[in-house]
Amino acid sequence: xxxxxxxxxxxxxxxxxxxxxxxxxxxxxxxxxxxxxxxxxxxxxxxxxxxxxxxxxxxxxxxxxxxxxxxxxxxxxxxxxxxxxxxxxxxxxxxxxxxxxxxxxxxxxxxxxxxxxxxxxxxxxxxxxxxxxxxxxxxxxxxxxxxxxxxxxxxxxxxxxxxxxxxxxxxxxxxxxxxxxxxxxxxxxxxxxxxxxxxxxxxxxxxxxxxxxxxxxxxxxxxxxxxxxxxxxxxxxxxxxxxxxxxxxxxxxxxxxxxxxxxxxxxxxxxxxxxxxxxxxxxxxxxxxxxxxxxxxxxxxxxxxxxxxxxxxxxxxxxxxxxxxxxxxxxxxxxxxxxxxxxxxxxxxxxxxxxxxxxxxxxxxxxxxxxxxxxxxx
Amino acid sequence: xxxxxxxxxxxxxxxxxxxxxxxxxxxxxxxxxxxxxxxxxxxxxxxxxxxxxxxxxxxxxxxxxxxxxxxxxxxxxxxxxxxxxxxxxxxxxxxxxxxxxxxxxxxxxxxxxxxxxxxxxxxxxxxxxxxxxxxxxxxxxxxxxxxxxxxxxxxxxxxxxxxxxxxxxxxxxxxxxxxxxxxxxxxxxxxxxxxxxxxxxxxxxxxxxxxxxxxxxxxxxxxxxxxxxxxxxxxxxxxxxxxxxxxxxxxxxxxxxxxxxxxxxxxxxxxxxxxxxxxxxxxxxxxxxxxxxxxxxxxxxxxxxxxxxxxxxxxxxxxxxxxxxxxxxxxxxxxxxxxxxxxxxxxxxxxxxxxxxxxxxxxxxxxxxxxxxxxxxxxxxxxxxxxxxxxxxxxxxxxxxxxxxxxxxxxxxxxxxxxxxxxxxxxxxxxxxxxxxxxxxxxxxxxxxxxxxxxxxxxxxxxxxxxxxxxxxxxxxxxxxxxxxxxxxxxxxxxxxxxxxxxxxxxxxxxxxxxxxxxxxxxxxxxxxxxxxxxxxxxxxxxxxxxxxxxxxxxxxxxxxxxxxxxxxxxxxxxxxxxxxxxxxxxxxxxxxxxxxxxxxxxxxxxxxxxxxx
Numbered sequence: 001x002x003x004x005x006x007x008x009x010x011x012x013x014x015x016x017x018x019x020x021x022x023x024x025x026x027x028x029x030x031x032x033x034x035x036x037x038x039x040x041x042x043x044x045x046x047x048x049x050x051x052x053x054x055x056x057x058x059x060x061x062x063x064x065x066x067x068x069x070x071x072x073x074x075x076x077x078x079x080x081x082x083x084x085x086x087x088x089x090x091x092x093x094x095x096x097x098x099x100x101x102x103x104x105x106x107x108x109x110x111x112x113x114x115x116x117x118x119x120x121x122x123x124x125x126x127x128x129x130x131x132x133x134x135x136x137x138x139x140x141x142x143x144x145x146x147x148x149x150x151x152x153x154x155x156x157x158x159x160x161x162x163x164x165x166x167x168x169x170x171x172x173x174x175x176x177x178x179x180x181x182x183x184x185x186x187x188x189x190x191x192x193x194x195x196x197x198x199x200x201x202x203x204x205x206x207x208x209x210x211x212x213x214x215x216x217x218x219x220x221x222x223x224x225x226x227x228x229x230x231x232x233x234x235x236x237x238x239x240x241x242x243x244x245x246x247x248x249x250x251x252x253x254x255x256x257x258x259x260x261x262x263x264x265x266x267x268x269x270x271x272x273x274x275x276x277x278x279x280x281x282x283x284x285x286x287x288x289x290x291x292x293x294x295x296x297x298x299x300x301x302x303x304x305x306x307x308x309x310x311x312x313x314x315x316x317x318x319x320x321x322x323x324x325x326x327x328x329x330x331x332x333x334x335x336x337x338x339x340x341x342x343x344x345x346x347x348x349x350x351x352x353x354x355x356x357x358x359x360x361x362x363x364x365x366x367x368x369x370x371x372x373x374x375x376x377x378x
Numbered sequence: 379x380x381x382x383x384x385x386x387x388x389x390x391x392x393x394x395x396x397x398x399x400x401x402x403x404x405x406x407x408x409x410x411x412x413x414x415x416x417x418x419x420x421x422x423x424x425x426x427x428x429x430x431x432x433x434x435x436x437x438x439x440x441x442x443x444x445x446x447x448x449x450x451x452x453x454x455x456x457x458x459x460x461x462x463x464x465x466x467x468x469x470x471x472x473x474x475x476x477x478x479x480x481x482x483x484x485x486x487x488x489x490x491x492x493x494x495x496x497x498x499x500x501x502x503x504x505x506x507x508x509x510x511x512x513x514x515x516x517x518x519x520x521x522x523x524x525x526x527x528x529x530x531x532x533x534x535x536x537x538x539x540x541x542x543x544x545x546x547x548x549x550x551x552x553x554x555x556x557x558x559x560x561x562x563x564x565x566x567x568x569x570x571x572x573x574x575x576x577x578x579x580x581x582x583x584x585x586x587x588x589x590x591x592x593x594x595x596x597x598x599x600x601x602x603x604x605x606x607x608x609x610x611x612x613x614x615x616x617x618x619x620x621x622x623x624x625x626x627x628x629x630x631x632x633x634x635x636x637x638x639x640x641x642x643x644x645x646x647x648x649x650x651x652x653x654x655x656x657x658x659x660x661x662x663x664x665x666x667x668x669x670x671x672x673x674x675x676x677x678x679x680x681x682x683x684x685x686x687x688x689x690x691x692x693x694x695x696x697x698x699x700x701x702x703x704x705x706x707x708x709x710x711x712x713x714x715x716x717x718x719x720x721x722x723x724x725x726x727x728x729x730x731x732x733x734x735x736x737x738x739x740x741x742x743x744x745x746x747x748x749x750x751x752x753x754x755x756x757x758x759x760x761x762x763x764x765x766x767x768x769x770x771x772x773x774x775x776x777x778x779x780x781x782x783x784x785x786x787x788x789x790x791x792x793x794x795x796x797x798x799x800x801x802x803x804x805x806x807x808x809x810x811x812x813x814x815x816x817x818x819x820x821x822x823x824x825x826x827x828x829x830x831x832x833x834x835x836x837x838x839x840x841x842x843x844x845x846x847x848x849x850x851x852x853x854x855x856x857x858x859x860x861x862x863x864x865x866x867x868x869x870x871x872x873x874x875x876x877x878x879x880x881x882x883x884x885x886x887x888x889x890x891x892x893x894x895x896x897x898x899x900x901x902x903x904x905x906x907x908x909x910x911x912x913x914x915x916x917x918x919x920x921x922x923x924x925x926x927x928x929x930x931x932x933x934x935x936x937x938x939x940x941x942x943x944x945x946x947x948x949x950x951x952x953x954x955x956x957x958x959x960x961x962x963x964x965x966x967x968x969x970x971x972x973x974x975x976x977x978x979x980x981x982x983x984x985x986x987x988x989x990x991x992x
Contacts (some may be wrong), residue, residue: 011782049868079869084868090861094883102881104869148865307435 006057035212050077083152098132122154264332265310272361300351417807425651447652456635473559483568500558502951507940511713516541520727567601614800617905763900764893771847798843801906830912839900894954
């Protein structure tokens with residue numbers, strides 16, 4: 001499936017909900033549209049389903065056009081053969097589980113004998129065999145979701161569309177269903193287009209993520225690519241947490257590696273890359289974005305931090321279970337939140353050494369104040 | 379899968395090709411405009427026609443009718459009388475109904491749901507039946523209550539009560555549905571109020587009284603304002619009570635005035651249209667005012683899942699129940715019993731003639747062709763309205779809530795605005811439409827066959843319920859959410875299949891509710907059809923109005939018809955209620971489960987969900 005140059009503006013909407021979106025979805029892949037509320041991801045999904053028609057752009061299913069706005073042509077949703085799970089599940093309350101799942105087959109004029117068998121298979125697939133006669137409203141949230149999934153899969157669609165399917169489940173069930181979905185998708189080798197605002201969900205499930213903001217895809221690629229090589233600050237700050245240090249570009253090599261000396265440290269040079277288009281120049285002030293797990297916090301030994309480390313004072317320590325979060329007043333930097341291991345706590349108020357990983361960071365030429373705001377908001 | 383894609387010929391969808399939707403919308407707007415708005419313009423235009431034979435002669439334009447309207451004190455008095463009666467009724471009924479609704483919803487009064495149910499029954503009882511029953515009770519000479527009082531206190535020889543008076547008319551309104559409707563609308567709203575608001579006040583140290591004054595009342599203000607706004611539309615709607623009780627002592631409101639001018643020999647069409655136009659001017663002020671009230675944002679008072687803690691009435695529990703119970707019996711059982719009693723009396727109110735009781739009236743009525751025809755006509759009208767209204771209104775509501783077709787706003791305005799057009803005026807306008815030439819000036823009368831025909835009445839009784847019908851459906855559509863339908867579409871169902879397999883079953887309770895309401899409205903209505911019906915198309919309510927009029931004075935026959943009407947309306951309503959139907963003022967639950975990043979769905983819901991009564 002391919003989405004090419006999609007634009008969509010709602011009547012009365014000042015800004016386009018989706019701007020020039022292009023995205024490939026390959027068979028057997030889970031592609032995630034990730035982004036904050038109102039970023040256009042649901043609109044995109046609805047355009048694929050046929051519930052919205054793009055103002056501009058084309059959608060192809062395996063080489064066949066489904067929408068071609070240039071030729072003013074759009075296949076209505078009931079002829080697209082997609083499966084969709086709504087955020088609310090939309091399990092029809094006036095039908096039983098079996099009737100719900102049978103509906104897509106009945107609509108497509110499937111022979112009656114075949115329907116029974118396929119409904120049984122679909123329910124078995126999602127672990128809901130035996131619930132055939134249960135009315136829709138008498139199901140728990142997780143069960144409703146399974147029924148919705150069975151209904152989406154029963155007609156063997158070419159693509160499965162999931163609109164925040166886990167957001168109405170409690171945390172434990174959510175994790176469970178995530179794993180089940182991944183296993184199911186591997187078994188069926190079906191293409192899945194998945195919409196979520198939850199980065200954990202996106203990172204753990206997807207083969208490919210398109211991170212959207214204000215209707216524009218900010219970056220697309222594998223989860224690892226987006227996490228480690230963010231194309232811009234939005235991507236960097238949306239995925240995971242970021243610690244920002246100030247520094248000066250010390251040198252750079254032709255391979256793109258940049259050495260940066262952190263401000264406030266006597267001898268702490270880290271290596272990273274710039275993924276921004278403009279890059280950074282020698283001698284320039286830059287921000288170094290490090291992931292929390294890439295910075296270690298150690299009790300201070302001696303008066304000066306050793307080479308490769310930077311000094312600071314732990315102002316406050318918050319124990320949050322899996323880790324401890326320290327508010328550290330970093331020398332020459334300001335307050336930065338550093339994650340520490342639960343087993344090697346540092347005392348509140350004491351001097352500490354911070355030890356960043358020597359390489360693998362990202363460098364940002366943009367101004368410091370902006371980065372601080374972005375981080376504060378994240 | 380690939381085979382599907384190749385066989386799927388390019389399909390034009392509605393959104394890409396706006397012409398189809400524009401055409402459908404144009405047809406809807408033209409049809410509604412033709413039957414709802416155009417007749418009103420005809421009234422306005424004809425008010426400047428001073429030709430004596432308005433319908434057939436060549437028009438003579440002038441201000442003569444308006445001069446009469448503004449100089450003839452009776453005409454202006456009719457308008458001010460209308461407003462006076464409405465104000466008096468509101469002054470008594472609003473506080474009473476609020477107190478009753480609060481008691482039913484927020485205290486531990488026994489059988490509160492039973493009482494609420496009885497108010498629903500009371501609302502459904504036809505105004506005309508109530509008026510006839512109270513004539514039998516409070517006629518100054520023959521009213522049962524007056525007779526009883528005269529017997530108790532021999533010094534009295536007339537009255538003391540007189541139903542043919544302004545207090546009498548107000549009383550009849552209160553007994554008909556002045557109180558019942560408001561209780562019916564407010565009780566569910568009060569019941570759904572979030573009890574945690576009150577509990578928070580109590581926990582904060584407020585006494586019961588302080589809680590009520592500072593928290594409960596302000597929160598309840600919003601449904602009360604809504605009900606008030608709905609009542610504004612009803613200022614000019616009342617007709618039959620004033621016709622029965624006011625005309626005999628020369629008291630006219632604008633609707634009875636218009637009716638009597640049209641029925642005058644020769645008809646005073648000119649003055650009638652001028653009076654109608656004045657009324658329309660007043661209505662034109664009311665519509666924006668009502669919309670303004672309704673569109674202001676109100677507090678959300680619904681939580682749904684919360685069971686409110688009820689206020690303990692203590693030792694007052696049973697006395698208060700007694701008072702409320704007595705009231706509801708006076709509203710419902712008393713008129714019914716009186717009507718039955720009266721229908722068996724040789725002459726209602728005459729206890730000294732022989733025999734006092736007789737079956738003659740019943741024998742006469744059941745063999746009378748006029749009665750049998752009217753019963754048939756009523757059943758046909760009401761059943762047709764019940765069958766067609768939900769279909770028409772659900773589709774209109776669907777268009778307004780879920781499509782982005784051009785002209786939706788105009789549709790909304792037509793439906794809201796025309797709700798304020800009183801029945802007698804729309805009847806008058808349609809009369810012009812049917813009898814006048816169309817297009818104007820051609821002398822061609824393509825719609826003349828509609829006058830006096832059952833099609834005209836069917837048209838009227840269906841469009842009469844439009845505002846209530848579409849608004850209730852709109853609320854339900856928004857509440858259910860479109861996911862259910864979209865899921866069906868994605869699952870391969872076309873629009874029609876989705877509508878019949880998903881929407882209609884989901885809407886079924888609402889469907890039955892609208893069918894019931896429109897059945898009842900069609901059976902009860904007088905003012906909107908009385909100018910359009912002729913002898914062969916009279917309904918029971920119109921027949922009752924004629925029998926009970928002072929000229930005929932056949933109260934006993936009228937009471938038999940009233941009994942049939944009550945059975946048809948309250949009976950059906952009680953039956954429907956047994957299936958769990960209810961109606962009330964509600965607010966949109968702003969925290970609906972709409973995905974916040976879907977502006978398309980948000981716009982459809984950004985309005986309080988109002989349920990309007992006809």
